[in-house]
Amino acid sequence: MVHLRAGTAAREDVEGIVALSETVFADASMTAWRAHHVHAHLDRFPDGQTLVRLDGDLVGSSTTMRVTEQAAMADHTWMEATGGSTLPNHDPEGDVLYGLEIMVHPDHRGKGLGRLLYEARKVLVRELGLEALVIVGRVPGFDEAHTQDRITLETYVEDVVAGKRTDPVLTKQLAVGLEPADLVPNYVVDPASHHCGVRLRWEP
Numbered sequence: 001m002v003h004l005r006a007g008t009a010a011r012e013d014v015e016g017i018v019a020l021s022e023t024v025f026a027d028a029s030m031t032a033w034r035a036h037h038v039h040a041h042l043d044r045f046p047d048g049q050t051l052v053r054l055d056g057d058l059v060g061s062s063t064t065m066r067v068t069e070q071a072a073m074a075d076h077t078w079m080e081a082t083g084g085s086t087l088p089n090h091d092p093e094g095d096v097l098y099g100l101e102i103m104v105h106p107d108h109r110g111k112g113l114g115r116l117l118y119e120a121r122k123v124l125v126r127e128l129g130l131e132a133l134v135i136v137g138r139v140p141g142f143d144e145a146h147t148q149d150r151i152t153l154e155t156y157v158e159d160v161v162a163g164k165r166t167d168p169v170l171t172k173q174l175a176v177g178l179e180p181a182d183l184v185p186n187y188v189v190d191p192a193s194h195h196c197g198v199r200l201r202w203e204p
């Protein structure tokens with residue numbers, strides 16, 4: 001029998017989260033969490049750090065912080081929004097839950113674990129009485145589509161939203177009920193997404 005457990009991360013999970021991050025982001029040319037980053041997340045906002053274990057193995061994690069509505073919806077880069085990987089911009093009074101990172105081990109994608117982590121974020125929004133969950137998500141399928149079909153990011157996102165194309169990340173975020181708001185150019189160093197993100201929002 002498969003044993004699945006989702007819950008709030010703790011100090012003993014730090015090593016596992018770092019290892020997962022190295023596995024997930026090694027092939028995406030992006031920066032992985034380091035141990036002192038994850039410790040800072042737990043110092044600043046322990047309730048916002050969630051993980052999922054499958055048969056005891058740490059296979060998914062979600063990192064969030066609180067920000068104001070204005071900060072969540074302003075033009076910003078990942079660095080400006082977060083203040084950096086140790087979350088100095090976490091605002092304990094902020095009325096928006098801001099998703100910084102979510103990841104599932106490549107061997108376990110497509111099994112509903114990402115859904116579990118997004119649902120945990122929604123539960124937290126409700127429990128804390130917040131206005132919304134906001135994320136700026138990746139579109140890692142864009143580079144290939146752009147190379148093959150010379151389409152713009154706007155067209156690519158429209159196609160994914162219409163179900164005409166499938167993106168490895170955006171398609172899943174739409175499936176869990178996040179609503180696209182706008183595009184955020186130069187959001188984060190992410191060659192596959194041409195460094196752009198799609199801002200998505202969910203309200204309880």
Ligand SMILES: CC(C)(COP(=O)(O)OP(=O)(O)OC[C@H]1O[C@@H](n2cnc3c(N)ncnc32)[C@H](O)[C@@H]1OP(=O)(O)O)[C@@H](O)C(=O)NCCC(=O)NCCS
Nearest residue numbers: 102103104109110111112113114115137138166169172175
């Ligand atoms: C994004 C990520 C966390 C999703 O995790 P996952 O475990 O693969 O997601 P799930 O299996 O729970 O799928 C989520 C939903 O998308 C749906 N989905 C998956 N593939 C789909 C497809 N081709 N078409 C339509 N819906 C699809 C699933 O059915 C599920 O919806 P459901 O619960 O209603 O069935 C994972 O792909 C990942 O770690 N990616 C790399 C890291 C990353 O880029 N993170 C995002 C940063 S913004």
